Amino acid sequence: MTRCVRCGGKMVNRRVDLAKPWGDEWYVVRNVPAHVCGQCGEECFDAKVLMRVDELREAANESGERVEVTVFDFAKAGKPKEKEAA
Numbered sequence: 001m002t003r004c005v006r007c008g009g010k011m012v013n014r015r016v017d018l019a020k021p022w023g024d025e026w027y028v029v030r031n032v033p034a035h036v037c038g039q040c041g042e043e044c045f046d047a048k049v050l051m052r053v054d055e056l057r058e059a060a061n062e063s064g065e066r067v068e069v070t071v072f073d074f075a076k077a078g079k080p081k082e083k084e085a086a
């Protein structure tokens with residue numbers, strides 16, 4: 001069982017909407033797998049999940065589409081690309 005780094009509470013696996021800054025803009029990724037503290041709501045993400053989020057963000061950028069906020073759904077992204085371990 002993973003413990004919260006902030007309060008020591010139990011972390012549960014949930015899917016959340018992740019909002020992150022990207023330059024001057026923000027983007028939102030829906031249904032990102034996260035560990036969420038049942039006590040304080042602290043969220044943490046696996047490194048491989050964040051890597052996949054970056055891949056999705058880059059793909060969204062290459063499309064050339066400009067919107068106020070880019071929203072994409074992690075659950076519909078398919079399998080992650082194979083990458084060498086850092």
Ligand SMILES: [Zn+2]
Nearest residue numbers: 004007037040
């Ligand atoms: Zn906590």
